[in-house]
């Protein structure tokens with residue numbers, strides 16, 4: 424059952440500096456080993472040097488955004504919005520698609536026999552999904568299409584009552600969509616269910632998860648980090664039996680393939696748990712960017 428990678432290839436992958444260690448394990452090896460149907464990364468953010476790539480694009484776009492702010496005539500505005508969008512797409516091609524991390528990621532996906540699908544979240548933010556079997560690919564395509572439909576729906580009839588995040592990412596508040604995507608990404612059902620319920624009820628999942636973990640730590644109880652199986656994953660509770668079991672199994676499979684992988688994964692589990700503790704802080708920083716003066720509904724948000 425276990426698919427072993429020859430040592431030479433594995434050495435090469437481990438030494439590759441164009442891919443983060445977390446991404447090597449979570450996004451390339453887990454689907455390759457058949458332990459997770461689908462993986463997802465957001466680019467350029469999750470590439471080494473991704474932050475700088477984003478900044479380079481922002482700098483190139485800034486003059487157009489400034490011009491856009493100054494225009495009031497509607498037809499001229501539509502024209503500049505279209506030009507800006509086009510520029511964003513060209514910038515993504517030049518800065519991201521031409522980069523070593525981007526090319527390296529696809530080359531590893533090919534070498535490991537994985538298939539890929541890319542989705543445009545915004546003109547300068549894309550998601551790359553990797554998977555092994557065609558059935559996963561088909562369900563993923565349906566999910567991407569359904570997300571598009573949900574977005575078109577809220578944009579067509581914007582509800583002033585809903586917040587900016589709910590407007591930008593309506594799928595994050597749709598139980599069915601979250602459940603299907605969560606399963607595909609290898610999250611345990613109980614954790615997906617909790618995540619979906621929280622989102623819909625308006626509970627901040629990141630804060631909930633951070634508080635749960637902080638409470639256990641405050642009681643000076645030991646936390647088993649095996650529940651924190653992936654980055655940006657929130658277990659239903661710090662001692663969720665299903666995710667903990669998964670964490671142990673994945674660690675064991677990694678160790679069986681190569682001791683170094685087992686050690687890397689053990690370290691990653693700790694990092695994941697620490698990130699959950701820090702989430703409210705990170706999220707606040709993220710939300711702050713949505714609290715700038717409201718752009719036009721049809722604006723060219725990068």
Ligand SMILES: [Zn+2]
Pocket residue numbers: 611612613614615658659660663664665666
């Ligand atoms: Zn759970």
